[in-house]
Structures are given as structure tokens and as C-alpha cells.
Amino acid sequence: xxxxxxxxxxxxxxxxxxxxxxxxxxxxxxxxxxxxxxxxxxxxxxxxxxxxxxxxxxxxxxxxxxxxxxxxxxxxxxxxxxxxxxxxxxxxxxxxxxxxxxxxxxxxxxxxxxxxxxxxxxxxxxxxxxxxxxxxxxxxxxxxxxxxxxxxxxxxxxxxxxxxxxxxxxxxxxxxxxxxxxxxxxxxxxxxxxxxxxxxxxxxxxxxxxxxxxxx
Amino acid sequence: xxxxxxxxxxxxxxxxxxxxxxxxxxxxxxxxxxxxxxxxxxxxxxxxxxxxxxxxxxxxxxxxxxxxxxxxxxxxxxxxxxxxxxxxx
Numbered sequence: 001x002x003x004x005x006x007x008x009x010x011x012x013x014x015x016x017x018x019x020x021x022x023x024x025x026x027x028x029x030x031x032x033x034x035x036x037x038x039x040x041x042x043x044x045x046x047x048x049x050x051x052x053x054x055x056x057x058x059x060x061x062x063x064x065x066x067x068x069x070x071x072x073x074x075x076x077x078x079x080x081x082x083x084x085x086x087x088x089x090x091x092x093x094x095x096x097x098x099x100x101x102x103x104x105x106x107x108x109x110x111x112x113x114x115x116x117x118x119x120x121x122x123x124x125x126x127x128x129x130x131x132x133x134x135x136x137x138x139x140x141x142x143x144x145x146x147x148x149x150x151x152x153x154x155x156x157x158x159x160x161x162x163x164x165x166x167x168x169x170x171x172x173x174x175x176x177x178x179x180x181x182x183x184x185x186x187x188x189x190x191x192x193x194x195x196x197x198x199x200x201x202x203x204x205x206x207x208x209x210x211x212x213x214x215x216x
Numbered sequence: 217x218x219x220x221x222x223x224x225x226x227x228x229x230x231x232x233x234x235x236x237x238x239x240x241x242x243x244x245x246x247x248x249x250x251x252x253x254x255x256x257x258x259x260x261x262x263x264x265x266x267x268x269x270x271x272x273x274x275x276x277x278x279x280x281x282x283x284x285x286x287x288x289x290x291x292x293x294x295x296x297x298x299x300x301x302x303x304x305x
Contacts, residue, residue, distance in 0.1 A: 001221070002217070002222035004223075004224055005217060005220070007221075007228070008223065008224050011224055011227040011228045011231075011232065012227070014228070015227070015231065015232050015235055016230055018232065018235055018236050018239060019235065019239065022236070022239030022240060022242065022243050023239065025243050025245045025247075025294040026239070026242055026246050029243065029246035029247045029249070029250055029274070030246055032250045032253075033227050033246070033250055033253050036250065036253030036254050036256070037253055037257075039251065039257040039261065040253065040257040040260045041265045042255050042259065042263075042283070043260030043261045044260050046264040046267075047260065047263055047264050047267055050264065050267040050268070050270050050271075051270060052219075053270075053273070054270055054273060057274060057277050060277050060280075060281075061273075061276060061277050061280045064277075064280045064281050064283075065222045065280060065284070065286045066282070066295050067288075068284040068288070071287065071288055071291050072287065072291060073283075075291045075294060075302075077297060077302060078295070078300055078301065079295075079299070079301055080239060080301050081301035081302070084301065088225050097305065117252065127251060135246050159284070201282075209296040
């Protein structure tokens, strides 16, 4: 065999060896890629399965919340009117009144009264429940009647004066329980008064059958 | 004979380097994909694990419905005990 033939064989062997070496390592790398993709596909499949019901559930939750918001807004506007409702919202959450009510377009442009700017929520509630209360008579556009940080004092002012200055004069709350100083015998006829209070009271209800009308 | 030597020279000096260069490029590209696939796989597994809490959405849905029902009952009661704004004014 000539020298050129030997060199040819050596060259071919080198090329084949290079091909084999690189291709083997390429196969190894591709195998690792395949394993990684298998793991990825499995995880993505789990993600798809887990997120499948999310859309319907979130839609249902949003529907429920929408209904709740509509009901509460409708109730607030029905009871307080749009202007006072915006004033209440703006007083409790400053700046929120400008957003208005969702179901009442244009309500955000309402000029809201200064409701909770002066009064705390407790005072406001009392004022609105008792519309004759003095604090409800003040104009919301007038000066502040008191320091808002001392809201409890204004709320107390709505109660009788005895409670403010001489609370020790007020009767004590009754003590109940097994350790109570006054123990009562169990009633033989629970739910039925033995005697009616006031002038119509009788000692023996059996003598007056019509006096047994005081069923509790 | 001279052509054989020229062929050998071309094979060793041109073909073999080109083959090695190309195969090395393929191997380098394949190896560069492996870390990316591993990272994607890890992220997908972590994402799937994070979504385990989606089952709780069913509880949230039920709780939201109950809450709204309670709010509706409360609002209905308020509607009864409080005067309407137009009725007061």
C-alpha cells in the first residue's frame, strides 16, 4: 500500500472518529433536553388542569360580589339619598366620594355634604337615627362643632346628663349566676307570671283566672 | 499519485476541520439548551406547586356566596327598619 493510501485511511478514520465523538455527546445533550422537556410538559399539564376551573369560579365570585355591591349601593342611596350617600362615603374614605357609586352614573360629581368630616361614625349614626338630635340640626356647611378626635364626648352628650357627670349614681348592673347575692327559686310554672306588675297585680292568680294573661 | 496526495491534503486540511467545526457548533448549541430546559422545567414545577391553592377558590366561591347572602339579609332588615331618604324629606 502506498503512502497516499495510508494517509487517506488515517484521514477517514480521523473524520469518522470526530463524527462519532461529537455525535455521541450531542446525543447525550439531546437526551438530557428530552428529559427536561418531559418534566416541563408534565408540570405544564398540571398547571392546565389546576387552572381549568379558575375562570368559572372567578366569574361566579365576581357575579356574587357585583350583586352585593349593587344591593348595598341601592340600599345606601335609598336610605340616605345620593348626596348624603356620597358624603358618607367621602367622610369614611376621604377622596372615595369622587369615584361615585357604580350603579349611579354621575354620582361622583355630586357636591357631597361634610358629613363625617366633623362627626365620627358613631355620632353620625346616632344623629341619623335620632333626627331630632341637636348635632343633626347644625348646618353641614357651618364650622366644626367639636374636635373630631374627641368624638366620644359628643356621642355621650346625646345621653341623659346623669350618665355623664354622676355615673356612680346610676343603679348597678344586676349580678347573675350561681354566686349572685340574690338567688331565686326555680319557677314551678316557667314562662307564666305569678302576678302582673302595677296596680293590677294580684297575689293569687288562681283566684283571678283572667290575670294569667301575662305569658312571657 | 499526485492526485491522491492532493486529495489526502484536502481531506485532512479542509474537510476534517470543517467537519469538526460544524459538529462542535452543534454540540455547543445542544449543550446550551440543557440549562435553559432545566430552568424552564423547574419554573413549571414551581408554578404547578404554587397553583395547589386554586382548589381553595371553590371555598372562596362558597364563602363569597354566603357572605353576599348574609349582606342581602342584613340589607333587607335595614330596609325595613330605616326610613327611606325621600320618605324623611
